[in-house]
Amino acid sequence: FYELVRQGKRADIVDGYASLAKEPLSKTESAVFTDAVERARSELAQQLYLAGLDKMKMQRWQEAASQFEDSLRHKEDASTTGPVRLALAETQRKLSKQKDAVAQLQKLLEGSPPRELQDDALYLMAKCQEDLQAWNDAKETWRELIRKHADSHFAPEARILLKGLELMH
Known part of the structure; x- marks a missing residue:
């Protein structure tokens, strides 16, 4: 050995x-x-x-x-667990395994990851929830992203997508 x-x-x-x-x-x-x-x-x-x-x-x-x-x-x-989970979720979304991606992102967010990963994870989670047509979950995730990370580069897009979801669903 x-x-x-x-x-x-x-x-x-x-x-x-x-x-x-x-x-x-x-x-x-x-x-x-x-x-x-x-x-x-x-x-x-x-x-x-x-x-x-x-x-x-x-x-x-x-x-x-x-x-x-x-x-x-x-x-x-x-x-590297946080970045690994985020990357795994991205690949799972590309493979049309949104439910698995959401599960990985929830594990990531439960573990209180670094702030720079949180907005990425919330953005990807909301996109996966939209893919799954889980409209209420997606709206809640967009709201959380906007509330917790108002200064994020994802925030403007999140506001637009949230308004679109609120109008349609």
């Missing part, structure tokens, strides 16, 4: 840790290997996120979604 750590084989480190946990280890060995596994998971999550962004640029939505899902599976509480 130490050789895997030295060689930087992240996927093998994460996979091999389960079998290593059954071995009798000293406290120091256990702490060192636990730290190595956590570091490997974080680095893997970051690599998968970046690979997913590359797939998005090439408009390979299914492959991008798989990369983002793998990233979340490796490290649910990584520093």
Whole structure:
């Protein structure tokens, strides 16, 4: 296992840790290997996120979604979790999986993400809700975006779209 750590084989480190946990280890060995596994998971999550962004640029939505899902599976509480969830929701919308996208965005917003992600998430959520013809939910999301992020670059468009929804539904 130490050789895997030295060689930087992240996927093998994460996979091999389960079998290593059954071995009798000293406290120091256990702490060192636990730290190595956590570091490997974080680095893997970051690599998968970046690979997913590359797939998005090439408009390979299914492959991008798989990369983002793998990233979340490796490290649910990584520093990139917010951007990963947002990117996953974008790809799910492109794949016509708006319900899944809304679920990802709700998880993102429940976790109190950084302010710069909140308006993006609300905008995308409202668009997905419109796609699903959930008019009342979309109106409420547009109102929340306007109320919480009046200075956002999405706010003018949100006002227009909200007025349109109020007139039609």
